[in-house]
Amino acid sequence: MLSTPNKQFSIEVTSDSTTVAPPLLSTTTKKLFIPPWKVPETKAPMVFPTCPPSCNKEMSRFNLDGSLKDLGSYGFWVEMCGKLFLFGRRFVNWEQNVEECCKIGMTPIDLELATDVKCINSLIGDDDYRNRFSRYYWTFGLRKTEEVVSSYYWCSSGANITRNWGSGGEPNYVKNASENCVRMEFGRATNMLYLLDSNCGLVSGLSCQGPIIPKTCDSPVCPVYTCRKRDALFKTLADKATKVLIDPSKSGIWVTNDTRLFMISYPSDTKTFVESLAACCAVGLKLLSLHQEVMYSILVGAFNNASIRGEKFWTAATDQGCKKNFGFCSTNRLVRDNARWASEQPDLSTSNGTCLAVSSDGLLHDELCNTKMRYVCEGRAQIPSLLDAVERECAAEFKLTRSEVKALFNSTPDELREKCFLKCYGEGTGLFIDGNLAMDSIFAAFQRITFDDTKRLLDMYSAMDYCTNSSKGMDECDKCGSLLNCGQENSPEEFEEFVETVQLTITESPLILPPVKGVCPEYECIKKPDQVKLLATAKNFTRFIGQAVVLPFVLQLTVVCNKKFYVFATNVERTLSRNLAFCCDRGYRMATIDTKEKYDCMVQNRITTFLNLPPGTTFAVGATRLGKLDRPSWCYSDTEFDFNLAEDFVSNDTLETNYGIAISFEPPLIMKAYETSLHVVCEK
Structure with a gap:
């Protein structure tokens, strides 16, 4: 029996319960499956569940060595704070979450310890995890009694829940008297978790915690190294955020095409495997990963362009800690069965594992990881999409x-x-x-x-x-x-x-070499439910006022030119980066006007008329001249920026901070550069 320190909750090993396969619906209907975790109609979720005194661990789910079978099918696992956490890919109510955790020898998550909260918060802000998390997960928290005003507690310890509540700091007991279970919300904007009192019958992501259990080896253990840009190699542009390399030639040989760039170290610059991982990070790139088959031909083309023959270069792959199971540490991807190996490779066998190099003909070789050799770093070129x-x-x-x-x-x-x-x-x-x-x-x-x-x-x-x-x-x-x-x-x-x-x-940040055209600043897109729902109610040629809590605005929707244009007139000044995020948060993009025909269509269909703004009022569009004032570019199109779209007040503006571009759609038709703008055009 595995029990918590105060023994209020325990897990018992019993015989397996019977599982009934879900029935298939007719293939002629749109809804194809009844989810296998859906509660049968005869067993509605309890309005006020209680903490279970014990539960069933299903031994058929485990191998003889105690490892869990088919580990990856449950979700993703994280070892931290001396525990093992599971963030599953099933939707369950509170009771089902308890049952499913019990079956694999775990319990739902409790957050009594501040260190556990800190650990999970660090994951929410980690680029390797944040896009894998769902919005909501259940915890092991419940309301103590059915009284209207009642505290909440952790089933695992009986301790009251006093911290980390969202929406004002604690549950609204009177208003939410039926919301008797506690779940977590992962805030993508704040990189923090919040606790919510919720209806126990809602479905949220499965989540569990427990002791670290044995697991079979299926991927390597990547070395620990510091991945950090060397600030001395970069300069910051006028947006005070975007960094560009000052002198790329000092770092290596650069080869670029329309979509990718490679930095190949000079013949005199040889490093070990771990040193190569850190060296690529220093210039804002990653050590080469060949997890996509298309990369082999692209890489060979890069070697040919650099006139490189007959040498080997480090990739990001190793099998350290998991012999013969190679994976690329820079992308967390496995070396696939279709990998292109050199003849009789891999051929080394060492207890410490080996690392993979690639030859100039695009074939893989295993090498001792402390060998010094040249290396290849990779990244995305400056691209609109x-x-x-x-x-x-x-x-x-x-x-x-x-x-x-x-x-x-x-x-x-x-x-x-x-x-x-x-x-x-x-x-x-x-x-x-x-x-x-x-x-x-x-x-x-x-x-x-x-x-x-x-x-x-x-x-x-x-x-x-x-x-x-x-x-x-x-x-x-x-x-x-x-x-x-x-x-x-x-x-x-x-x-x-x-x-x-x-x-x-989806984002894959490009490395910015000294720019040849305007650079679009980075931004984070976090959809806002209230704003998305608000826009969904708008109809063609309508004007209405949105009373958002912080951001009142006037909106006109026009469906013309094979697009939906949402034109916002607001009372808040925003930079280009914030405008890009503003549209994206609502499920749209800043407008791209990459042809004169499209601009004429937008003007003729009066996409801003009903906002009742002064003549010549300009609206921010998805164009930038950051880092290159004389050559603006579109953020979402490769088409050259046309200075003849409207009367040009952009070309003579020499302020580097005015890197956004705004255009009017009512006479006088003008375009100008801006640092901040009140109004913006989004499209879909």
């Missing part, structure tokens, strides 16, 4: 034209090259990891899309669950193509919104 970059790379690899790619996204793939393109695209955008769906990130994206709409959340996950289990294929390309096609066919609206969410939230 990561998705566009991935699309270009994959189309080139599988010889598809842009028109064929466009048609492919609206049809069923037939040819092998089309299916392999979809696999490549899915891996490049993060939809697939190591040949499988990136379930944690997708699970979290569903919650960001649906907010707290339980029914829609379950519908989306049911469709994905069905497609994941029903999509088969002769190889990975065939399976990936089948899976994406299943999503389009069986849940088209949800699939489209999911793809849009991926487009708005």
Whole structure:
């Protein structure tokens, strides 16, 4: 028996309970699966549950050595604060969360210790984890009594819950008298968790904690090293945030194409594996990762462009701590079965593990990790859209034209090259990891899309669950193509919104070399449920006032020119970075006006008329001249900026802080540079 220190809650090992497979619905209906964790109609969630005195650990879920079978299927696991935490990819109510944790020898999470809160908060702000977290998870907290005013306590210890409450610092006991269970909300804007008193029947993410359990080795243990930019190598642009390399040639040989850049160390610059990881971080890049098949041909092209022959260079892969299970430490991806090995490689066998180098012909070799050799760092070039970059790379690899790619996204793939393109695209955008769906990130994206709409959340996950289990294929390309096609066919609206969410939230920060055109500043996109719902009520050619708590605004929606334009007139000055986030938080992008025809269409259809603002009022658009005043660029398009769109007051503005661009849509038609702007045009 495993018990907590005060023995108020215990886990007992008993025989397995019987599991009934969920029934399939008719394949002609849109909703394909009843989620297997859905509570049967005969067992409604308790309004006022109690802390269970004991629960059942199912031994059939464990191997003889005590390790949990199929560990990765539950969600993602984190060892910290001397405990093992599970953040699952199932939606459960409070009682189900307790039951599921018990079955794997764990308990729901309690946050009595301030150190545990600190540990979880550190994960919320960690780039490797933040996009894998869902919005809500259950805890082991309950209301003590059914009295209207009653304290809450942790089932594991009986201690009162007095800290970390959201919305004013403590539950609103009178208003929320039926909200008897406690769940966590992970605040993406603050990188902090908050406790909420909630209805016990709501569904939230499964989460558990427990002792560290044995686990089978399936990935390497990456070395500990300091990953930090060397500030002395960079200068900061006028937005006081964007950094660019001062003199790239001092660091290495640079090779760029339309979508990627590589820094290859000079022949005199050789380092060990760990030293190479840190050296790439110093210039804002990552040590080379070849987890995508398309990268091999791109890398060989880079070596050819640099006239490099017959040498080997460190990649980010090692099998330290897990012999023969290689993984790339810079991207947390495994070396796949389709990796391109040199003849008779890998051939070394050492107790400390080996690290992988790549030769100039694009083949992998295992080497002793303390060997000094040259290395390759990689990053994204300055590009308007990561998705566009991935699309270009994959189309080139599988010889598809842009028109064929466009048609492919609206049809069923037939040819092998089309299916392999979809696999490549899915891996490049993060939809697939190591040949499988990136379930944690997708699970979290569903919650960001649906907010707290339980029914829609379950519908989306049911469709994905069905497609994941029903999509088969002769190889990975065939399976990936089948899976994406299943999503389009069986849940088209949800699939489209999911793809849009991926487009708005996926980021891979480019390294900024001395800019040749305006640089778009980085921003974080965090969808705001109240604002998204508000915009959803707007109709074509309408004007209304949104009474947001902090940000009153006047909004006009116009559906013209094959776009939805949301034009906001506000009372808050915003920089370009904040304007980019403002549109993205509402599910849109700042407007791109990359053709004269589009601008004329927007003017002719009077997209700002009903705001009743003075003639010539300008609105911020998605263009920038940060770092390059004489060559503005569009943040979401490669098209050259046209100074003849309207009367030009941009060219003669020499203030570096005025790096945003605003345009009017009512005469007089002008465009000007700005540091901050009150008004903005978003589009979709």
